[in-house]
Amino acid sequence: MKTKYALLVLPLAAAAFFLMGRMSAENHAQLNPKTAENLSNAMHGEAFAYVKYMLYADHARESGNEQLAELFTANANTERFEHFAEEAELAGLVGSDADNLRDAIKGETWEFEHMYADYAAQAREAGDTAVAARFEEIRQDEGRHRDAFQGALDKLQQKPASEGAN
Ligand SMILES: [Fe+2]
Ligand SMILES: [Fe+2]
Incomplete structure:
Protein backbone atom coordinates (compact mmCIF):
# COMPACT_ATOMS: atom_id res chain seq x y z
CA MET A 1 0.00 0.00 0.00
CA GLY A 95 5.22 43.91 -16.12
CA SER A 96 7.20 46.42 -18.16
CA ASP A 97 6.88 50.12 -17.24
CA ALA A 98 4.61 50.61 -20.26
CA ASP A 99 2.46 47.61 -19.26
CA ASN A 100 2.29 48.84 -15.67
CA LEU A 101 1.26 52.32 -16.83
CA ARG A 102 -1.44 50.88 -19.11
CA ASP A 103 -2.76 48.80 -16.21
CA ALA A 104 -2.72 51.82 -13.88
CA ILE A 105 -4.52 53.98 -16.47
CA LYS A 106 -7.18 51.30 -16.85
CA GLY A 107 -7.78 51.15 -13.09
CA GLU A 108 -7.83 54.92 -12.55
CA THR A 109 -10.13 55.38 -15.55
CA TRP A 110 -12.55 52.82 -14.16
CA GLU A 111 -12.54 54.52 -10.76
CA PHE A 112 -12.94 58.01 -12.26
CA GLU A 113 -15.56 57.26 -14.88
CA HIS A 114 -17.62 54.54 -13.22
CA MET A 115 -16.84 53.34 -9.71
CA TYR A 116 -16.62 56.61 -7.76
CA ALA A 117 -19.29 58.24 -9.94
CA ASP A 118 -21.71 55.41 -9.08
CA TYR A 119 -20.68 55.28 -5.41
CA ALA A 120 -21.10 59.05 -5.01
CA ALA A 121 -24.55 58.94 -6.64
CA GLN A 122 -25.64 56.01 -4.46
CA ALA A 123 -24.39 57.66 -1.25
CA ARG A 124 -26.11 60.91 -2.22
CA GLU A 125 -29.32 59.00 -2.90
CA ALA A 126 -29.06 57.25 0.48
CA GLY A 127 -28.54 60.54 2.29
CA ASP A 128 -24.92 59.80 3.26
CA THR A 129 -23.82 63.25 2.16
CA ALA A 130 -20.36 63.28 3.80
CA VAL A 131 -19.46 59.99 2.09
CA ALA A 132 -20.92 61.21 -1.21
CA ALA A 133 -18.79 64.36 -1.03
CA ARG A 134 -15.65 62.35 -0.20
CA PHE A 135 -16.29 59.90 -3.06
CA GLU A 136 -16.67 62.82 -5.45
CA GLU A 137 -13.48 64.48 -4.23
CA ILE A 138 -11.55 61.20 -4.50
CA ARG A 139 -13.03 60.68 -7.99
CA GLN A 140 -11.43 63.94 -9.09
CA ASP A 141 -8.07 62.77 -7.67
CA GLU A 142 -8.36 59.53 -9.66
CA GLY A 143 -8.94 61.55 -12.82
CA ARG A 144 -5.70 63.43 -12.13
CA HIS A 145 -3.88 60.15 -11.43
CA ARG A 146 -5.09 58.81 -14.79
CA ASP A 147 -3.88 61.95 -16.57
CA ALA A 148 -0.48 61.80 -14.87
CA PHE A 149 -0.03 58.13 -15.82
CA GLN A 150 -1.18 58.84 -19.37
CA GLY A 151 1.37 61.66 -19.60
CA ALA A 152 4.11 59.32 -18.37
CA LEU A 153 3.09 56.65 -20.91
CA ASP A 154 3.08 59.18 -23.76
CA LYS A 155 6.55 60.34 -22.71
CA LEU A 156 7.83 56.76 -22.50
CA GLN A 157 6.51 55.97 -25.97
CA GLN A 158 8.12 59.09 -27.47
CA LYS A 159 11.60 57.88 -26.50
CA PRO A 160 13.82 56.64 -29.34
CA ALA A 161 13.61 52.85 -29.80
CA SER A 162 17.24 52.49 -28.62
CA GLU A 163 16.24 53.67 -25.15
CA GLY A 164 13.45 51.10 -25.07
CA ALA A 165 9.82 51.56 -24.13
CA ASN A 166 9.89 49.28 -21.13
FE1 LIG B 1 -0.99 37.55 5.26
FE1 LIG C 1 -5.71 56.62 -7.78
Missing part, protein backbone atom coordinates in the same frame (compact mmCIF):
# COMPACT_ATOMS: atom_id res chain seq x y z
CA LYS A 2 2.79 2.34 1.02
CA THR A 3 4.74 1.58 -2.14
CA LYS A 4 1.66 2.14 -4.28
CA TYR A 5 1.16 5.52 -2.60
CA ALA A 6 4.80 6.46 -3.15
CA LEU A 7 4.54 5.45 -6.81
CA LEU A 8 1.61 7.82 -7.19
CA VAL A 9 2.98 10.69 -5.12
CA LEU A 10 6.52 10.82 -6.51
CA PRO A 11 5.57 11.59 -10.13
CA LEU A 12 3.03 14.12 -8.88
CA ALA A 13 5.62 15.81 -6.69
CA ALA A 14 8.08 15.84 -9.59
CA ALA A 15 5.44 17.36 -11.86
CA ALA A 16 4.54 20.00 -9.28
CA PHE A 17 8.21 20.86 -8.81
CA PHE A 18 8.67 21.14 -12.57
CA LEU A 19 5.63 23.39 -12.88
CA MET A 20 6.73 25.57 -9.95
CA GLY A 21 10.08 26.07 -11.61
CA ARG A 22 8.39 27.14 -14.81
CA MET A 23 6.00 29.52 -13.09
CA SER A 24 7.19 33.10 -13.47
CA ALA A 25 5.99 36.57 -14.35
CA GLU A 26 6.40 35.68 -18.00
CA ASN A 27 4.07 32.69 -18.09
CA HIS A 28 1.52 33.57 -15.41
CA ALA A 29 -1.12 33.44 -18.14
CA GLN A 30 -0.76 29.67 -17.92
CA LEU A 31 -2.11 29.59 -14.38
CA ASN A 32 -5.36 27.80 -13.82
CA PRO A 33 -8.09 30.52 -13.85
CA LYS A 34 -9.28 29.59 -10.36
CA THR A 35 -5.72 29.79 -9.03
CA ALA A 36 -5.27 33.19 -10.68
CA GLU A 37 -8.57 34.38 -9.17
CA ASN A 38 -7.56 33.10 -5.72
CA LEU A 39 -4.18 34.84 -6.02
CA SER A 40 -5.93 38.09 -6.90
CA ASN A 41 -8.38 37.77 -3.98
CA ALA A 42 -5.55 36.89 -1.61
CA MET A 43 -3.52 39.92 -2.76
CA HIS A 44 -6.50 42.21 -2.19
CA GLY A 45 -6.79 40.82 1.35
CA GLU A 46 -3.08 41.19 2.07
CA ALA A 47 -3.02 44.76 0.72
CA PHE A 48 -6.04 45.69 2.83
CA ALA A 49 -4.53 44.08 5.93
CA TYR A 50 -1.27 46.00 5.38
CA VAL A 51 -2.96 49.40 5.27
CA LYS A 52 -5.38 48.53 8.06
CA TYR A 53 -2.60 47.39 10.40
CA MET A 54 -0.63 50.55 9.66
CA LEU A 55 -3.66 52.62 10.67
CA TYR A 56 -4.06 50.46 13.80
CA ALA A 57 -0.36 51.06 14.52
CA ASP A 58 -0.90 54.84 14.20
CA HIS A 59 -3.77 54.61 16.66
CA ALA A 60 -1.78 52.52 19.15
CA ARG A 61 1.14 54.97 18.91
CA GLU A 62 -1.17 57.95 19.43
CA SER A 63 -2.68 56.29 22.48
CA GLY A 64 0.81 55.74 23.91
CA ASN A 65 1.08 51.97 23.28
CA GLU A 66 4.33 51.83 21.31
CA GLN A 67 4.69 48.07 21.81
CA LEU A 68 1.31 47.40 20.18
CA ALA A 69 2.20 49.86 17.40
CA GLU A 70 5.33 47.83 16.71
CA LEU A 71 3.36 44.56 16.66
CA PHE A 72 0.91 45.97 14.10
CA THR A 73 3.76 47.44 12.02
CA ALA A 74 5.77 44.21 12.01
CA ASN A 75 2.78 42.15 10.88
CA ALA A 76 1.76 44.77 8.33
CA ASN A 77 5.22 44.54 6.81
CA THR A 78 4.91 40.76 6.52
CA GLU A 79 1.56 41.13 4.73
CA ARG A 80 3.06 43.57 2.23
CA PHE A 81 6.71 42.60 1.75
CA GLU A 82 6.31 38.83 2.03
CA HIS A 83 2.74 37.62 1.46
CA PHE A 84 1.64 40.21 -1.11
CA ALA A 85 5.02 40.34 -2.84
CA GLU A 86 5.28 36.54 -3.13
CA GLU A 87 1.74 36.24 -4.47
CA ALA A 88 2.31 39.14 -6.89
CA GLU A 89 5.40 37.37 -8.24
CA LEU A 90 3.43 34.16 -8.84
CA ALA A 91 0.55 36.12 -10.41
CA GLY A 92 2.92 38.05 -12.69
CA LEU A 93 1.48 41.35 -11.44
CA VAL A 94 4.41 43.56 -12.42
Whole structure:
Protein backbone atom coordinates (compact mmCIF):
# COMPACT_ATOMS: atom_id res chain seq x y z
CA MET A 1 0.00 0.00 0.00
CA LYS A 2 2.79 2.34 1.02
CA THR A 3 4.74 1.58 -2.14
CA LYS A 4 1.66 2.14 -4.28
CA TYR A 5 1.16 5.52 -2.60
CA ALA A 6 4.80 6.46 -3.15
CA LEU A 7 4.54 5.45 -6.81
CA LEU A 8 1.61 7.82 -7.19
CA VAL A 9 2.98 10.69 -5.12
CA LEU A 10 6.52 10.82 -6.51
CA PRO A 11 5.57 11.59 -10.13
CA LEU A 12 3.03 14.12 -8.88
CA ALA A 13 5.62 15.81 -6.69
CA ALA A 14 8.08 15.84 -9.59
CA ALA A 15 5.44 17.36 -11.86
CA ALA A 16 4.54 20.00 -9.28
CA PHE A 17 8.21 20.86 -8.81
CA PHE A 18 8.67 21.14 -12.57
CA LEU A 19 5.63 23.39 -12.88
CA MET A 20 6.73 25.57 -9.95
CA GLY A 21 10.08 26.07 -11.61
CA ARG A 22 8.39 27.14 -14.81
CA MET A 23 6.00 29.52 -13.09
CA SER A 24 7.19 33.10 -13.47
CA ALA A 25 5.99 36.57 -14.35
CA GLU A 26 6.40 35.68 -18.00
CA ASN A 27 4.07 32.69 -18.09
CA HIS A 28 1.52 33.57 -15.41
CA ALA A 29 -1.12 33.44 -18.14
CA GLN A 30 -0.76 29.67 -17.92
CA LEU A 31 -2.11 29.59 -14.38
CA ASN A 32 -5.36 27.80 -13.82
CA PRO A 33 -8.09 30.52 -13.85
CA LYS A 34 -9.28 29.59 -10.36
CA THR A 35 -5.72 29.79 -9.03
CA ALA A 36 -5.27 33.19 -10.68
CA GLU A 37 -8.57 34.38 -9.17
CA ASN A 38 -7.56 33.10 -5.72
CA LEU A 39 -4.18 34.84 -6.02
CA SER A 40 -5.93 38.09 -6.90
CA ASN A 41 -8.38 37.77 -3.98
CA ALA A 42 -5.55 36.89 -1.61
CA MET A 43 -3.52 39.92 -2.76
CA HIS A 44 -6.50 42.21 -2.19
CA GLY A 45 -6.79 40.82 1.35
CA GLU A 46 -3.08 41.19 2.07
CA ALA A 47 -3.02 44.76 0.72
CA PHE A 48 -6.04 45.69 2.83
CA ALA A 49 -4.53 44.08 5.93
CA TYR A 50 -1.27 46.00 5.38
CA VAL A 51 -2.96 49.40 5.27
CA LYS A 52 -5.38 48.53 8.06
CA TYR A 53 -2.60 47.39 10.40
CA MET A 54 -0.63 50.55 9.66
CA LEU A 55 -3.66 52.62 10.67
CA TYR A 56 -4.06 50.46 13.80
CA ALA A 57 -0.36 51.06 14.52
CA ASP A 58 -0.90 54.84 14.20
CA HIS A 59 -3.77 54.61 16.66
CA ALA A 60 -1.78 52.52 19.15
CA ARG A 61 1.14 54.97 18.91
CA GLU A 62 -1.17 57.95 19.43
CA SER A 63 -2.68 56.29 22.48
CA GLY A 64 0.81 55.74 23.91
CA ASN A 65 1.08 51.97 23.28
CA GLU A 66 4.33 51.83 21.31
CA GLN A 67 4.69 48.07 21.81
CA LEU A 68 1.31 47.40 20.18
CA ALA A 69 2.20 49.86 17.40
CA GLU A 70 5.33 47.83 16.71
CA LEU A 71 3.36 44.56 16.66
CA PHE A 72 0.91 45.97 14.10
CA THR A 73 3.76 47.44 12.02
CA ALA A 74 5.77 44.21 12.01
CA ASN A 75 2.78 42.15 10.88
CA ALA A 76 1.76 44.77 8.33
CA ASN A 77 5.22 44.54 6.81
CA THR A 78 4.91 40.76 6.52
CA GLU A 79 1.56 41.13 4.73
CA ARG A 80 3.06 43.57 2.23
CA PHE A 81 6.71 42.60 1.75
CA GLU A 82 6.31 38.83 2.03
CA HIS A 83 2.74 37.62 1.46
CA PHE A 84 1.64 40.21 -1.11
CA ALA A 85 5.02 40.34 -2.84
CA GLU A 86 5.28 36.54 -3.13
CA GLU A 87 1.74 36.24 -4.47
CA ALA A 88 2.31 39.14 -6.89
CA GLU A 89 5.40 37.37 -8.24
CA LEU A 90 3.43 34.16 -8.84
CA ALA A 91 0.55 36.12 -10.41
CA GLY A 92 2.92 38.05 -12.69
CA LEU A 93 1.48 41.35 -11.44
CA VAL A 94 4.41 43.56 -12.42
CA GLY A 95 5.22 43.91 -16.12
CA SER A 96 7.20 46.42 -18.16
CA ASP A 97 6.88 50.12 -17.24
CA ALA A 98 4.61 50.61 -20.26
CA ASP A 99 2.46 47.61 -19.26
CA ASN A 100 2.29 48.84 -15.67
CA LEU A 101 1.26 52.32 -16.83
CA ARG A 102 -1.44 50.88 -19.11
CA ASP A 103 -2.76 48.80 -16.21
CA ALA A 104 -2.72 51.82 -13.88
CA ILE A 105 -4.52 53.98 -16.47
CA LYS A 106 -7.18 51.30 -16.85
CA GLY A 107 -7.78 51.15 -13.09
CA GLU A 108 -7.83 54.92 -12.55
CA THR A 109 -10.13 55.38 -15.55
CA TRP A 110 -12.55 52.82 -14.16
CA GLU A 111 -12.54 54.52 -10.76
CA PHE A 112 -12.94 58.01 -12.26
CA GLU A 113 -15.56 57.26 -14.88
CA HIS A 114 -17.62 54.54 -13.22
CA MET A 115 -16.84 53.34 -9.71
CA TYR A 116 -16.62 56.61 -7.76
CA ALA A 117 -19.29 58.24 -9.94
CA ASP A 118 -21.71 55.41 -9.08
CA TYR A 119 -20.68 55.28 -5.41
CA ALA A 120 -21.10 59.05 -5.01
CA ALA A 121 -24.55 58.94 -6.64
CA GLN A 122 -25.64 56.01 -4.46
CA ALA A 123 -24.39 57.66 -1.25
CA ARG A 124 -26.11 60.91 -2.22
CA GLU A 125 -29.32 59.00 -2.90
CA ALA A 126 -29.06 57.25 0.48
CA GLY A 127 -28.54 60.54 2.29
CA ASP A 128 -24.92 59.80 3.26
CA THR A 129 -23.82 63.25 2.16
CA ALA A 130 -20.36 63.28 3.80
CA VAL A 131 -19.46 59.99 2.09
CA ALA A 132 -20.92 61.21 -1.21
CA ALA A 133 -18.79 64.36 -1.03
CA ARG A 134 -15.65 62.35 -0.20
CA PHE A 135 -16.29 59.90 -3.06
CA GLU A 136 -16.67 62.82 -5.45
CA GLU A 137 -13.48 64.48 -4.23
CA ILE A 138 -11.55 61.20 -4.50
CA ARG A 139 -13.03 60.68 -7.99
CA GLN A 140 -11.43 63.94 -9.09
CA ASP A 141 -8.07 62.77 -7.67
CA GLU A 142 -8.36 59.53 -9.66
CA GLY A 143 -8.94 61.55 -12.82
CA ARG A 144 -5.70 63.43 -12.13
CA HIS A 145 -3.88 60.15 -11.43
CA ARG A 146 -5.09 58.81 -14.79
CA ASP A 147 -3.88 61.95 -16.57
CA ALA A 148 -0.48 61.80 -14.87
CA PHE A 149 -0.03 58.13 -15.82
CA GLN A 150 -1.18 58.84 -19.37
CA GLY A 151 1.37 61.66 -19.60
CA ALA A 152 4.11 59.32 -18.37
CA LEU A 153 3.09 56.65 -20.91
CA ASP A 154 3.08 59.18 -23.76
CA LYS A 155 6.55 60.34 -22.71
CA LEU A 156 7.83 56.76 -22.50
CA GLN A 157 6.51 55.97 -25.97
CA GLN A 158 8.12 59.09 -27.47
CA LYS A 159 11.60 57.88 -26.50
CA PRO A 160 13.82 56.64 -29.34
CA ALA A 161 13.61 52.85 -29.80
CA SER A 162 17.24 52.49 -28.62
CA GLU A 163 16.24 53.67 -25.15
CA GLY A 164 13.45 51.10 -25.07
CA ALA A 165 9.82 51.56 -24.13
CA ASN A 166 9.89 49.28 -21.13
FE1 LIG B 1 -0.99 37.55 5.26
FE1 LIG C 1 -5.71 56.62 -7.78
